[in-house]
Amino acid sequence: MRPALLLMLAAALPGPAFAANQVALDNLVFVERVSTDADGKQHILLEEPKVVIPGDRLVFVLNYRNAGAQPADKFVITNPMPAAVRFADAGDTQPLVSVDGGTQWGRLGELSVAMPDGTRRAAQPADVTHIRWAFQKPIPAGATGKLMFRGIVK
Template identity: 40%
Template structure:
């Protein structure tokens, strides 16, 4: 994927968005690249840096900040984010549901099968994930905020 496409995806992700007007839930997503460096003592250090340059194989970290800006609690709210094209999601988070069909169906990655060009089926893989979703386990009170994250690899 070209850097221009990644920058377009990054611009879309970092723009604040309002999820559902009635619940006034504000979502802000940031994308980082995880870099592994060695310090002066020879120890590995993992550092998150801005995603201004992305290459295939880079470890990506997406951080979703949410805030209930409404005057009522948000009950059973689901935070849904599209996965940027060219990112292979790490779907191992037990609190995260995934979709491989644009958000029509949700579940764990190992529950999905996709058709093959020759008429068979195959198990869906991390590269097939189109959307990720988390359902808040309890009501989010007015003014309450939180953070969710997921990892991916640039293809």
């Protein structure tokens, strides 16, 4: 992996931290590789991103834990997309996304992007600048969970 790309990936993920409501965040990033065994069966492997090249699929994993004694209510995780990575998907979750640096939020299919001539076009995955998960229910004290999203190295 180019050192600059590794630094951009590391800087873009939330590090271990405690929010005001004592929810700890931790993150991991993997390269998704496909391996074929002797029988010709394909397996998806998640590997440490030692080297990445344009087109590689990355998997970002965000682990959270309510380390407080009370439920964490109205908790929100916002994650910027690394500049060197294009958003691909967020698995089964339905996060809100921004295509304008975090000013406006919505589902990807609801957003549009301004064109230089003043017209607008439908937002595409490559336009995503930030991803946001807003928890609808309080996170119980001691509870843990995991969120993920995928990106493709530009």
